[in-house]
Amino acid sequence: MRAVLQPHRLGLIGLALALAVWAAVSLRWDWIPRYAALGAEGLWRTAWLLVLSTLIGFALAVPLGLAQAAGPRVLALPARWFCTLIRGTPLLLQIWLIYYGLGSLFPQYPWIRHSDLWPILRQAWPYALLALSLSYAGYEGEVMRGAFKAVPHGQLEAARAYGLSRLAVFRRIWLPQALARVLPTLGGETVLQLKSTPLVATITVIEIYAVASRVRQDTFIIYEPLILLALVYLVFAGLIVLAFRWLERRFARGLG
Amino acid sequence: MKKILVTASALALMAGSAMADPLRVGIAAEPYPPFSSPDSSGQWVGWEIDIIHAVCAAAEVDCEITPTAWDGIIPALVSGRIDVIMASMTITADRLQTIDFSNPYYNTPVVVVAQKDMGMAATPEGLAGHVLGVQVSTIFQDYAQHYFEGETEIRTYQTQDEANQDLASGRIDATLADSLAMDPFLASDAGSCCVSLGPVAMDEAILGRGIGAGVRKGDTATLEAINRGIAAILENGTYDEITSRYFATSIYGG
Amino acid sequence: MLDWLFQVWPGLDASAALLSLSPPGWGGNLLRGAVNSLIIALGAFGLGCMIGTAGALGKLGGGPVTRDLLAVYTTVVRAVPELILILLLYYAGTDLLNQALGALGYRPVQISGLAAGIGVLGVVQGAYATEVLRGAIQAVPRGQIEAARAYGMSAVQVFRRVTVPAMLPLALPGLSNLWLIATKDTALLAIVGFSELTLETRQAASSTRAYFTFFLAAGALYLIMTLVSTRVFAWIEARYRRGQAGARA
Numbered sequence: 135m136r137a138v139l140q141p142h143r144l145g146l147i148g149l150a151l152a153l154a155v156w157a158a159v160s161l162r163w164d165w166i167p168r169y170a171a172l173g174a175e176g177l178w179r180t181a182w183l184l185v186l187s188t189l190i191g192f193a194l195a196v197p198l199g200l201a202q203a204a205g206p207r208v209l210a211l212p213a214r215w216f217c218t219l220i221r222g223t224p225l226l227l228q229i230w231l232i233y234y235g236l237g238s239l240f241p242q243y244p245w246i247r248h249s250d251l252w253p254i255l256r257q258a259w260p261y262a263l264l265a266l267s268l269s270y271a272g273y274e275g276e277v278m279r280g281a282f283k284a285v286p287h288g289q290l291e292a293a294r295a296y297g298l299s300r301l302a303v304f305r306r307i308w309l310p311q312a313l314a315r316v317l318p319t320l321g322g323e324t325v326l327q328l329k330s331t332p333l334v335a336t337i338t339v340i341e342i343y344a345v346a347s348r349v350r351q352d353t354f355i356i357y358e359p360l361i362l363l364a365l366v367y368l369v370f371a372g373l374i375v376l377a378f379r380w381l382e383r384r385f386a387r388g389l390g
Numbered sequence: 391m392k393k394i395l396v397t398a399s400a401l402a403l404m405a406g407s408a409m410a411d412p413l414r415v416g417i418a419a420e421p422y423p424p425f426s427s428p429d430s431s432g433q434w435v436g437w438e439i440d441i442i443h444a445v446c447a448a449a450e451v452d453c454e455i456t457p458t459a460w461d462g463i464i465p466a467l468v469s470g471r472i473d474v475i476m477a478s479m480t481i482t483a484d485r486l487q488t489i490d491f492s493n494p495y496y497n498t499p500v501v502v503v504a505q506k507d508m509g510m511a512a513t514p515e516g517l518a519g520h521v522l523g524v525q526v527s528t529i530f531q532d533y534a535q536h537y538f539e540g541e542t543e544i545r546t547y548q549t550q551d552e553a554n555q556d557l558a559s560g561r562i563d564a565t566l567a568d569s570l571a572m573d574p575f576l577a578s579d580a581g582s583c584c585v586s587l588g589p590v591a592m593d594e595a596i597l598g599r600g601i602g603a604g605v606r607k608g609d610t611a612t613l614e615a616i617n618r619g620i621a622a623i624l625e626n627g628t629y630d631e632i633t634s635r636y637f638a639t640s641i642y643g644g
Numbered sequence: 645m646l647d648w649l650f651q652v653w654p655g656l657d658a659s660a661a662l663l664s665l666s667p668p669g670w671g672g673n674l675l676r677g678a679v680n681s682l683i684i685a686l687g688a689f690g691l692g693c694m695i696g697t698a699g700a701l702g703k704l705g706g707g708p709v710t711r712d713l714l715a716v717y718t719t720v721v722r723a724v725p726e727l728i729l730i731l732l733l734y735y736a737g738t739d740l741l742n743q744a745l746g747a748l749g750y751r752p753v754q755i756s757g758l759a760a761g762i763g764v765l766g767v768v769q770g771a772y773a774t775e776v777l778r779g780a781i782q783a784v785p786r787g788q789i790e791a792a793r794a795y796g797m798s799a800v801q802v803f804r805r806v807t808v809p810a811m812l813p814l815a816l817p818g819l820s821n822l823w824l825i826a827t828k829d830t831a832l833l834a835i836v837g838f839s840e841l842t843l844e845t846r847q848a849a850s851s852t853r854a855y856f857t858f859f860l861a862a863g864a865l866y867l868i869m870t871l872v873s874t875r876v877f878a879w880i881e882a883r884y885r886r887g888q889a890g891a892r893a
Binding site for chain 3: 429458468
Binding site for chain 1: 707708709712713719720722723724725726727728729731732735736824828829830831832834835842845846849850853855856859860862863866867870871
């Protein structure tokens, strides 16, 4: 509380409040009620795209990291290539390659359209989820490689000497230690992942960014929806940071 | 490092200030044949590009074609990034609240193009239960949202070209678009999937009164120049000459 | 020499024709886009480093108000998607600049897409660079700076002769990462219609319907940029670290 009560900070807060009041009064917000329902839907879609893609991406990142840190060359090399490829090209390009590239194959293979999977394949979200997951896997695979390597080798050898199986060593010692190391990094990376989600709006997925775009197009209001959207992402990012802090604390307790 | 900094800032400055002041004509940065599309040498070509050059020449103004994202083209005009929009934009009452329009320079019916043999029709009932793709912030999107939303799933694309691709891939069942702009697609290999179902029922409030050039509100000098140019090329035959290179019949009246 | 490749991959000659550098191939367009991307990335990175240096110094040595404002800047930029910042700055930036110029009695200026792109991405890069450089400057042992002060150097001299050389090796990994982000972030300008590599690729792909050919070619171009710059940065880092035993920590 002391930090907030410094005079210059009170001044800045006053300024921010004044700015907020000015924005509330003189900018146009009358469109909000009309688009509230659509906005909630978009928010929900952004949220589950983020959560699912980080979960799937992380599930892929663990083997990718392990293969690079300790795997045989036949596994380590492809894993390294994959990470380099994902990290070396823009996500937007990956998204378009996956959505429009794969889409351009459908007319050549008519059986795809008659398969049971077609009702899912013709929607846009599976491609968005795939692209976002692969991207997260690529970046976090690299992070996990470092984390696995950073766990002192002696610990693993000691555990083996105690007669623990390879799997048990991995599950009980190697992975938790590596995880504890990467959690702070992962928090930052997940915020970056959040910042990537609006790109899927370009392949017709209607998440919160796309809803804001629709408002802009319907009403010809240029800046207000973007400002509100920026606030939404700020709050979202804040929630992610809090969630990871909580996770870190729980994890630290579990390890200790 | 320091050298990089200096070069970069010099570059940024040059790019900012060393420009003369031609009229920046915004076109949509997407292939929209036969009106405007990029060719493999990096030039923009098409009927509308030729018309822009002819109008500017007739009005004796210097023009610079400025590709801009379609969904940001009105903000680009309002915020002064471009001075004119000539991107097959229909004159509608909604848009007139934000920008001004020149006299129309062409007109074309709005049609539904759909997969063959699915028994669809260009009516709300005929499209019920199907997926319709439209380009974002177009009269087609407005029309679809007004007449078809609910019964029909509507997907919005950044460009019409992307909607056409998804029509070819089968991800959408139909698209609502400009008839003349759909002809090249229907004539192509990819378009063999599909057929035009003809125009939708007219609603002038949404579908507007032909296509005009957009200018900032109050920018009468530009508006007059464009109108002067359009009138001149209509009168001296340039308009018909250009049209005959791309279309079999006149597209002025629609 | 590459004949066997054409034989095992039947579509390859068609792809090669599409990618040829002179029309009717679209390779020239792709390369032009790549050059645009590189120019923007270089400009944005340079601008970002300048903003970052000023920001880092402000965060470390500025008054309380400066520090709070800089905290707001870095927090907002690092939490809000680049795409939204680009849209906001791309349109509002031009608008505000011209309104300010108008208020001061100057004529409005036309800002090219290139300059706007550099400006927008530079502001984004600046926020990350602020953090990278702040960390690096903080890691310079205080004793070194105090010693330089004791020798009678001015603050500017200390910064140029002691702080910068001592912190650069520490900042280089972060800066190299930022540069890679800059090259990839240029792709976002495709969404505002700036013809950099990704948009050129998109247009070539949809004009020819050869999606895989062009997207893969563009991917390869980006990858080359990334791999080459990683090498360059590794080389610079190796050079700077030479004879700086203390910086290894």
